[in-house]
Amino acid sequence: xxLWLAMVLFLLAMIGIVLSCKYIPNTPTRTxxxxxxxxxxxxxxxxxxxxxxxxxxxxNQPPSL
Numbered sequence: 001x002x003l004w005l006a007m008v009l010f011l012l013a014m015i016g017i018v019l020s021c022k023y024i025p026n027t028p029t030r031t032x033x034x035x036x037x038x039x040x041x042x043x044x045x046x047x048x049x050x051x052x053x054x055x056x057x058x059x060n061q062p063p064s065l
Contacts, residue, residue: 006047013041 020033 001047003048003051006044006051010041010044010048013037013044017041 014037016037017034020030020037024030024033
């Protein structure tokens, strides 16, 4: 997955949480939607963070002898 797609999914998951809390009444369906979008948000955040961590690690390698 490319980084821009992870960022788009991150934003869509945030919007999904807000909209499901706003428009779905307090039922088990609302809970499932919030859990689904929350897990999607968490996985995208981890992916984005690890991508930046690995890119930084590659750019700051010690010189090889």
